[in-house]
Amino acid sequence: MNPEPPPTAGRNRRTLLLLGAAVGLCLLLGWLAYRLFFGIYLANDRQLSAQRLDAFARSLEATLARHESLPGLLALDPSLAALLREPRNPQRIAAANAYLEAAQQGAAVSVTFLIDAHGETLAASNWQLPRSFVGHNYAFRPYFRDALKDGLGRFYGVGVTTGEPGYFLAAPVRAAGKVLGVIVLKLSLDSMEQALAGAGDTLLLADADGVVFLSSERRLRYRTLAPLPEAVSARLAETRQYGTQPVTPLAAQAILPAANGQPLRLALPGEMARERLIHSRPVGGQGWQVVQLGDPGEARAAALGAASAVVFAAAFLLGLAAHFRHRARRREELRRVYGELEERIAERTADLTEQIAALESTKAILRETRDAAVQAGKLATLGQMSAGISHELNQPLAALQTLADNARALLARGRHDEVGENLQLISELVDRTGRIVRQLKSFARKEAATPQAVTITSAIEHALLIVEPRRREIAARIEITPPATDLLALAEAGRLEQVLVNLLRNGLDAMAGQPEPVLEVSANRHGERVSIHVRDHGAGLADEVRTHLFEPFYTTKPAGEGLGLGLAISLTIVESYGGTLGAHNAPDGGAVFVLTLPAAGEPDAPSDP
Structure with missing residues (x-):
């Protein structure tokens, strides 16, 4: 017959099964809580990102709209039309340069310049600078063509003369219903880029082709959200919109918001691949869009914390239930253990008390022995010096006897002055002898x-x-x-x-x-x-x-x-x-x-x- 398993083995197996079931339940609840809270935190993040992007988009649109009517107003000045009719007249050129310079300072823009119908710059607000626009032909620029065709040209690009990026606004200059040329002003969007840099997350402003031209991180400028078609690349090269530098994709895959709002794993230039939350919003009427590359790490950490709290709460409740189930048995076991501990503590306390008493007794013996040795050393020193000390005392004693005999003889003869002198010497010798004796007594005395x-x-x-x-x-x-x-x-x-x-x-x-x-x-x-x-x-x-x-x-x-x-x-x-x-x-x-x-x-x- 096979022996039956002991009761302890059966209880241990049942305990392990219950423990495994409890752990599995806690992990399942934690996973469900994590999915729920992560979705909630992502929704909150999308809402906050939408508010942030709306604020930036409205600010940018207001900045651009505030200057759109300015080229048309500047084109009304007669000095511009006069120069376009007489492009070689020095007086006309000086007047136009002065007007454009005053307009640039008054409107707080980067530069203003006048282009004739063939694209050649006749006057500019920077006519005195080494890199003046005067004499350069900008017929290849889209803003020039759009101004001649539609009445208003808008364009963002890198300046071919200065190499500085900016937003160009252009309007035609007319006289007698005929277009003579185009006036252009250039705006710097550095303040908008500074606003992007202070937003916290990575923010990108891309044009209609998906080329990033403003970014909270300058290293990400002039990169594309997705690979560009060949026709678009050719057009950018023809217009030299972003200078001569190559325009490359920002990541290996296209950066577009996920349909389910879930994070996308990206490897940006100079970074390791990590998850990003992508949010975007259109800006203005030129097809621009502002894109935010958020970090889902905080949402994941918060969701993980909430899920951990759920797991711990479930574990606590299950543990509390197990505690109440085994409370009676544990109480009895603890009572037995406490009794044994009290006995051991009492025995150990008695041993320690005896050891402490023995230690104190030993310390007292050592102190007494040390004091006795010190006192013995004093007496030994006095013993070695006894002969000299006896001589030291015998001298004044012999002198005292001699002086006393002399004083008695002098007193019998009536020589009182000399008796007084002898008595004074006797007093000094007594004082000297007393100092020697007192010092010896003090030296030999046992002190605490x-x-x-x-x-x-x-x-x-x-x-x-x-x-x-x-x-x-x-x-x-x-x-x-x-x-x-x-x-x-x-x-x-x-x-x-x-x-x-x-x-x-x-x-x-x-x-x-x-x-x-x-x-x-x-x-x-x-x-x-x-x-x-x-x-x-x-x-x-x-x-x-x-x-x-x-x-x-x-x-x-x-x-x-x-x-x-x-x-x-x-x-x-x-x-x-x-x-x-x-x-x-x-x-x-x-x-x-x-x-x-x-x-x-x-x-x-x-x-x-």
Whole structure:
């Protein structure tokens, strides 16, 4: 017997089928919505395009109509007919040129000129310019023939003399009912082309043959909407309507509005093939038409967005239905999962609490150990200096005893003035002894880690007082270079003095046995840092010594003179304030220890080392 499939497999298969059906339904609704909304957006686009084309067409028609009667009015001036009757008369030529020039300026047209019955130009408003029309024959131009035949000639083309395009209007000049010649004016349609360029989409103005002569993109001028018949191409070449440049099709297929209003895929010159919405409208009575090549991308994007919204809405509704269907089962499952998570979170929280407590305990032990090491370093320093300190105190004590005995003897003899002098000396010695004891108590006191603004000069003075016995012992001279202003650093006075005592003591020890030992101490500020330099003139630091200089229990002193903890503790103290402690050899001999600390307060003036 074949084993039955497990219930889970059947539920999964049913779920997949339902999911596939739901996806198919959503996609079908999205496709239908896309077709519907795309048609709506295309209809709106056609309406907007028709309004835009109507506005442009009316503007162009009004511009052309405003000037159509002007050639006939200008032809009425008697100076023109007089010149046509006497074409070689200089006075007649001058009068006609002046009249045409005034007419051109008054009517705000590009140029006006007079042609005789054979097509030769006798006078023109540009008679003074190098490219004047005077003397040129324009009998081949359609506007000349149309003016002689129909009374009014209209023509758009590129000027054969100037090479500048324009719209030509021509009217016959009559006298006694006989046509003597033709007056022509040329209009520039640059303003209309600028209006096309500001429309947004690609706009084209084509003549009756489908040749584009104005465009929102100048590179599309003098191209055709469709391939031209040979007869039309021959006529354009004969009339030189668009100069000598070749007139080629704008695209591989004819650009005509689609019957169903759908986009047409075109490849314009210099562009990749893409969809275009083609709208057109006739302009004027010469067969002209304005064509818009719109972009259906916005309509497609909007339709796609609407279709996506429909798909998401359908998916949301189907998902909502599925949610309510499985809500009870999911609720029970979530309750079980939440219970397990709460247990795990409680276990993890307990572990983290224990770890945090252990970490805090470790931190406290480390702080206590560090403080104990610092305090031990102080006491070790005092122990090493105890002999010198005892000598420092014994001297004033012996002097006190001597002065006291002398004072008693002098008092017995009645020499009171000398007794007063002895008492004054005794007071000064007591004060000196008190300063030494107070400084030692302050140095040995265990301080809490509370960094604050410490005066560098005061810290150096107190450290010098403690190492004074050692200085006298080796007969050293300590040169202090005071800073330009009082320097303040973030530290603790006692611990900073401990670091300075270690550095000063090491410098003095390095010069023991020299005839004239000199120790140099200076301090300065650079931006937000304060640095203290302690330089000796000893033998310097060997490479091996520099490598292990700040390691605990590493010392170059003989046994019994040091444990090798002074610099290690000093480095720990300085780094706890965010400072640094380093050492290097001076170029001319000796070692230089550099201590840097964060500065406190604003710098008054920059100081150089």
